[in-house]
Amino acid sequence: SLVSSLRYGVFLVARLEDVELRPLGVKDVRVKMLAAPINPSDINMIQGTYAILPDLPAVGGNEGVAQVVEVGHQVKSLKIGDWVIQRDPGLGTWRTEAVLAEDHVISLLNDIPLLSAATVGVxxxxxxxxxxxxxxxxxxxxxxxxxxxxxxxxxxxxxxxxxxxxxxxxxxxxxxxxxxxxxxxxxxxxxxxxxxxxxxxxxxxxxxxxxxxxxxxxxxxxxxxxxxxxxxxxxxxxxxxxxxxxxxxxxxxxxxxxxxxxxxxxxxTQWKKDHSHDARAFRSMVDELCSLIRQGKLTAPACTEVGLQDYRKALDTAMQPFTSAKQILIM
Amino acid sequence: SLVSSLRYGVFLVARLEDVELRPLGVKDVRVKMLAAPINPSDINMIQGTYAILPDLPAVGGNEGVAQVVEVGHQVKSLKIGDWVIQRDPGLGTWRTEAVLAEDHVISLLNDIPLLSAATVGVxxxxxxxxxxxxxxxxxxxxxxxxxxxxxxxxxxxxxxxxxxxxxxxxxxxxxxxxxxxxxxxxxxxxxxxxxxxxxxxxxxxxxxxxxxxxxxxxxxxxxxxxxxxxxxxxxxxxxxxxxxxxxxxxxxxxxxxxxxxxxxxxxxTQWKKDHSHDARAFRSMVDELCSLIRQGKLTAPACTEVGLQDYRKALDTAMQPFTSAKQILIM
Known part of the structure; x- marks a missing residue:
């Protein structure tokens, strides 16, 4: 199926495109993105000044929270309705939907604020x-x-x-x-x-x-x-x-x-790569942070919510120096 | 007894003086200095630009080899004739004789070159x-x-x-x-x-x-x-x-x-301070180095031997930029 995705390439810096989702594998989940921030490192990736650069054109965004809408037959740790965040960067979070390997995401309890879940991973x-x-x-x-x-x-x-x-x-x-x-x-x-x-x-x-x-x-x-x-x-x-x-x-x-x-x-990013075979390390870190969020001891930074369609405004704002509120794309 | 010592103070930068040796305690040894180098850090100490500065007037020099000439009654690890180097800096090696606590020195086999022994400790x-x-x-x-x-x-x-x-x-x-x-x-x-x-x-x-x-x-x-x-x-x-x-x-x-x-x-210097209660650490390091010296794998740097009386010339030379040979005072 076609999903709306914010891709970027060499000639046109960023535009919203429909891209084909890959078929759901037996160990994959299909997720609906809920919210994804625009971080300074995302901007640097688009500008080509970051230490790691994806093959272009690429879907932007390295952080965000999604909800599982379909699960492959052999998926064990996730079910429909679960909130998930990605373990590894570079999967592209500025999109309406994605198919992701079960191993590449972990679930979060959905009893924390959406904006906290969207910004907990980096x-x-x-x-x-x-x-x-x-x-x-x-x-x-x-x-x-x-x-x-x-x-x-x-x-x-x-x-x-x-x-x-x-x-x-x-x-x-x-x-x-x-x-x-x-x-x-x-x-x-x-x-x-x-x-x-x-x-x-x-x-x-x-x-x-x-x-x-x-x-x-x-x-x-x-x-x-x-x-x-x-x-x-x-x-x-x-x-x-x-x-x-x-x-x-x-x-x-x-x-x-x-x-x-x-x-x-x-x-x-390097820490996550170094711990990519140790699911418990990332899980226990996220659990500790979610526990602080639940207790009210860790709040999301000041955020401005922007619809995915208004991505140009969000990117422009995120690129201003001294931006005080983080731009969060809401899908 | 009076021994000839190269002291330095605030008004006269450095001069050879006779200083009174402290009496030999039961756990002390009296040593005759054999050879002591002039290191850049010794010069910095005299110039007052080093990180640690002794109370003035002080005897210069932080490295060198000495020979035991008298031992206190309770000294166990050393005997007359042994070569020793000091474990801790700041004892002052530019002198003809010194009384040192047994704990502050370790013995070396005297089967290595004198100049190697004099320069192994730093x-x-x-x-x-x-x-x-x-x-x-x-x-x-x-x-x-x-x-x-x-x-x-x-x-x-x-x-x-x-x-x-x-x-x-x-x-x-x-x-x-x-x-x-x-x-x-x-x-x-x-x-x-x-x-x-x-x-x-x-x-x-x-x-x-x-x-x-x-x-x-x-x-x-x-x-x-x-x-x-x-x-x-x-x-x-x-x-x-x-x-x-x-x-x-x-x-x-x-x-x-x-x-x-x-x-x-x-x-x-900090390493020695941190290991001052662990005699084996310094001993095993010096043993490893002496073994390399004995095998011909570690040689002393190019040295110029200068009599203690000619200390002014040696200090002048050591203070020149691009000095290629290390000045070693011979007592």
Whole structure:
């Protein structure tokens, strides 16, 4: 059957097309997409600047929630009506329907908000892994991060707060700083500070009450990353997951030799690939996140819902700098 | 008794003074220093630019070999005539005699060359630890390093060669490059290349026969470090132990996120401090190095022997840039 799909190619950047669904195999499910976000990495894929690029033309989107509408004869873990999210990126979520291998999706209970389900698979997963896999963080420890208002940043704040970990959240100065600070504190941020404040000597006062961070999370690069490093505990780690400033990460040699800081990177796509034969790893991560969502401790970022037909407007908005609300395509 | 010691203080940078030895305790040994090198970090300590600085005035030098001339009643591991090296830095080796706690030294068999014994405790230890503690290197694997002609660099070449590990050695261009290249290949270097050659596209030809390095060792910083990173295997580590260029280490965000490179630092002084309650760790490292020395697989770097009285000349020479021979004070 023909389904409406938002494809992109070399000549025409993106257009809505009808594409033929592949026949349902015995271990496949047919799903109806419910909601799929437009993430910055999706834009980079379309622009050809991302680290992995699909063969073109390709269906855009790497995240979203779908509902099972048909199951192959040998499918065991899923039934009609189940909500599912995909385990692996690159399957294309900006479409009305898809046929997917049972192994490539996992089910979610549909007792969480649709927008939370649609956005749980990338940013909250990134945040949880970075908080779990690099330093052994205990309640009372602290984490410093820049880009604190990003999707990952907000998930870090909420997951850390749920674990009793302090967050020192660095944001660029802006006219509505007091409003932003209140909003981030409302979701669990311990401190919200402007980048300039981080450079001032009186920032040391903060560390009279809050332990120096064991972990720094960097989504910006450039000077912002170097500033995070300056406040890290001896032996601590800085993990880079993004480079919004388009500047490299610059590290004083003395920080490496004498402070033993560890400079690492994290990419959820690689993590998923590395764990593609370990279904339980992804399942247990998603279960932990859904449990936080259910308890009200992890909320979806501010979203604007846009019908799939209005994809041009959604893509245009998503490409603006300083976009504050995530664009979510609703099918 | 009064012994001749090369002390340094705030007003007079360095002078030879007679200092009172502390009385021999029951768990102490009195040693006669035989030979002690002038390392770059010793100069930095005198200049006050090192990460750890002793109370002044202090006796200079952090490495060297001594001979036991008197033992306290409860000393068990040492006897008169034994060669010893110190386990911990900061005891001051530029002196004719010293009283040291038994716990602070370990004995060496005196069947290795004096200059090898005098220089085994810092650079070869640094090289061995960096080759052992960051990546699991197997015979046939490769390591890339800059500052390949430094004391650490030469030890890396020799220890790696003894383990069957390929080394790609990067040096600054210089008129005597062919001579230097031959000399480094003579001690086991697999490849010796100029920094400019590392930036040229045809360097990729090298990796048709030699696997991409799992480990990069950086004693320079700046662009040189960034170039090493470019050739690292996905998931590999770069370990910084020095910053001769006085430039920070700059890392593209994509190398961290998509190539999963791990950027670390190493400082042998910290390693010794961290292992100060584990005598076997230092002992087994020194035994491994002495065994390589005995087999002719690890030689001392080019040294100039200078009498302690001629310390001014030795310090002046050690402070020159591009010093090729290590200055060793002979007592």
């Amino acid at each position: 940013n909250p997963c990134t945040a949880l892994r970075m908080l779990s896999d690099f330093e052994d963080l205990q309640p009372g420890d602290s984490v410093i991060q820049n880009a604190a208002n990003s999707g990952v940043g907000q998930a870090v704040i909420q997951i850390a707060a749920a674990k009793g970990i302090n967050t020192i959240n660095v944001v660029r100065d802006r006219p509505e700083f007091p409003h932003l600070s209140d909003r981030l504190k409302g979701i669990g941020a311990t401190y919200v500070i402007k980048e300039e404040a981080l450079r001032r000597p009186d920032i040391e006062d903060l560390f009279k009450t809050c332990p120096k961070p064991k972990l720094a999370l960097n989504g910006v690069g450039g000077k912002s990353a170097t500033e995070l490093l300056r406040h890290l505990q001896t032996g601590g780690s800085m993990v880079t997951y993004g480079g919004m400033s388009k500047q490299p990460v610059t590290i004083p040699v003395s920080a490496l030799i004498f402070k033993d800081v560890k400079v690492r990177g994290f990419w959820i | 650079n070869p230890c640094t090289a061995l630890r960096m080759l052992s503690d960051f990546e699991d290197l197997q015979p046939g694997d490769s390591v890339i390093q800059n500052a390949a002609n430094s004391g650490v660099g030469q030890a890396v070449i020799q220890i790696a060669a003894a383990k069957g590990i390929n080394t790609i050695n990067v040096v600054r261009d210089r008129p005597e490059f062919p001579h230097l290249s031959d000399r480094l290949k003579g001690i086991g270097a697999t490849y010796v290349i100029k920094e400019e050659a590392l930036r040229r596209p045809d360097i990729e030809d090298l990796f048709k026969t030699c696997p991409k390095p799992k480990l990069a060792l950086n004693g320079v910083g700046g662009k040189s470090a960034t170039e090493l990173l470019r050739h690292l295997q996905t998931g590999g580590s770069m370990v910084t132990y020095g910053g001769m260029s006085k430039q920070p280490v700059t890392i593209p965000v994509s190398a961290l996120i998509f190539k999963d490179v791990k950027v670390r630092g190493f400082w042998i």
